[in-house]
Amino acid sequence: MIRLLKHRLMVSSFWLVIVFWFAGYSLASESDEGRSGRPNIIIILADDLGYGDIGAYNQASQTFLQTPHIDKLAESGAQFNAGYVAAAVCSPSRAALMTGRYPQRYGYHFNDNSRQGLPLNEKTIAERLKEVGYRTGLVGKWQLGWSADQKPNQRGFDYFFGMRSGTIYIPPETDGVETWLPRGEGFAGNLSVFRAGTEIVIGQSLTNRSKSPLYRNDKEVLDSGYLTETLTSEAKRFIERNQDQPFFLYLAHYAPHAPLQATKKYLDSFADVKPLQRKIYLSMVKAVDDSVGTILTTVRDLGLAENTLTIFLSDNGCAKYLRGGCQNVPYSGGKRYHLEGGIRVPYVMHWPQTIPAARHDDMVSSLDILPTVMRASGIKEDLEDSLDGLDLMDYLAGTGNSMVREALFWRAGPNRAVRYDKWKLWKVNRTSKELASATPNGGLIKRLSSEGSPFGQETFLYDLSLDESERTNVADKFPSIVTKLERMLSEWDEQMQDPTVKSRRSTATFIEGSPVELIF
DSSP: OHHHHHHHHHHHHHHHHHHHHHHHHHHHHHHHHHHHSSOEEEEEEESSOOGGGSGGGOGGGHHHHTOHHHHHHHHTSEEETTEEOSOSSHHHHHHHHHHSSOGGGGTOOSGGGGGTOSOTTSOOHHHHHHHTTOEEEEEEOOOSOOSTTTSGGGTTOSEEEEESSOOOSSOTTSTTOEEEEEOOSTTTOOEEEEOSSOEEETTEEEOOGGGSOEEETTEEEOOOSOHHHHHHHHHHHHHHHTTTSOEEEEEEOOTTSSSEEEOHHHHGGGTTOOSHHHHHHHHHHHHHHHHHHHHHHHHHHTTOGGGEEEEEEESSOOOGGGSSSOOOTTOOOOTTOSSHHHHBOOEEEEOTTTSOOEEEOSOEEGGGHHHHHHHHTTOOOOOTTTOSSOOOHHHHHTOSOSOOOSEEEEEETTEEEEEETTEEEEEEEBOOHHHHHHOTTOOOEEOOSOSSOTTOEEEEEEETTTOTTOOOOOTTTOHHHHHHHHHHHHHHHTTSOOOSSOOOEEEEEEETTEEEEEEO
C-alpha cells in the first residue's frame, strides 16, 4: 500500500513538473514574443531639411555635407528617392504622419490649423501603439494643438519633452554662438544678421529660452544648452528607461528650421563656408546627424538594434527665404511650394535583418509610416478603408509589387497638385505682378483675397522623367494629360474637406514668369 502510494506520488510529481515546465515555457515564450515580437519604433523627424543637404541624396557633396550617420542609415536601409510628405508646410505634414491619412480629409490644410489642433476623432500612431502595450514618447516639436485635450499626453504619448511654441535653440548671447534670421514679415523680404537682443523672425520674437520654455509633460524645465543636443540627450534617456519593453520614440527635431543658430562645436566644421546662413544651416544639419548617430549607438549598445525599426525623414523641403542657406537640389521650389522641392524629402527606413538595404525609386509617402508600423508591430486592425497610407513591409522585403501606388495628391486651400506616374500637375492661384515682385524671397503677406483668386489659376504640367527640376511647363502640349489629371484631382477632392480654418498667411512668387500665390 505504502509502495503504491509512493509510486502514485512520484507519478503525480512527475506530471506536475511537466505541467509547470510547459507552463513556464509558455509564459517565457509569450514574454519573449512580447519583447521581440513587437519591435521598437523610432521616428526621427527633421524640420525644413533640404533634399540636397544630406550626403546620401547629394553624392557630389557628400563629404562636404558631413552627414555620415544619416548616410550610413540610408546605405544599410531602404532609401526612398521618391519619398514624399503630404503637405509642403509643417503642421499638416505632421498631422498626416500621425494619422496615416491625408490631412485634407479632416480639413487640416494650413499651419494655422495648429491653433485648432488635430481633430480628436483622428487616432494617432501613438494612441494605436499605446493600446497594445508600447511605452510612447515625444521628444521635440508637436505643433498639433495646445488646448487641454490636444497636448501630446492626451494624444497617446506617455511622455513629452519639448516646447509648446516658438523656436530658439540657445540664448544668442552665449559665447561662440552664431545666429541668422530671415525677416519674413511684410513685403520687405530682407534678411539680417543677428547676434544679441530681439529681432522679428517669421512672425515671432527671438528673445531667450524663458519666452519659449521647455516642458517635461506639464512641468516647465529650465535649460540653456543647445536645443538639438538637449533633445538628443532626453531621447537617449527615454530609450534607456524603456529598453525592457516595446517603445515608440518620436524624436521631432526643431532643426534646421529658422532661426538659424549653431554653436562653435559645429561651426568650426564649416569655418570657410559662406554666406553665414549657409554656414549655420550646415552646422545645424550636422547637429541633427550627430543626434541620429547617438540614437543608433544607444540602440546598438543596449542590444536592441535588430528589434528596432528606425525611420528618418523631413516634414517638408527647406525654405527659399533662407536665400542660399539650404538646397533642395536637384528640385525647384521649397517649403510652401507643391513643386518637388517642397514635398519630396530625404526618407529612410532601417531595420536590420528585416528590411534589406536597397534604393527605391517608386513613390512612397509619409502617409505610409503608420500602416507600415502597424504591420511591423503585429497589430491586427482593419485599417485599409480608413487610411490613405500603404503598408510597405512586403514591398520592402521584395515580395510585393514593384509599383507601390498610382498617384499622390496635395492641397492647400485652392491650390492643388497630383503626381501620377511620371506626370505632375499643379493648379495654383495667380496673383499680381506687383505682389510677386514685392516678396522675392518668400516674405509673408496677410491673406487679403478670398479662397478664390480674381486672377484665376495657373496650370503647370511637368514630365518628371525628363524634367525632374520642373523647369518647363508642358500643359499646352499635353491637353489630354491635363484633363485626365484634373479629373483625378476632382475625384480625390470630393472625398476631402474644405479648410476648417482660414489661412492668414501666404506669399507670392514667380513660376516661369507667372505670378502665383502660395497659401499656407
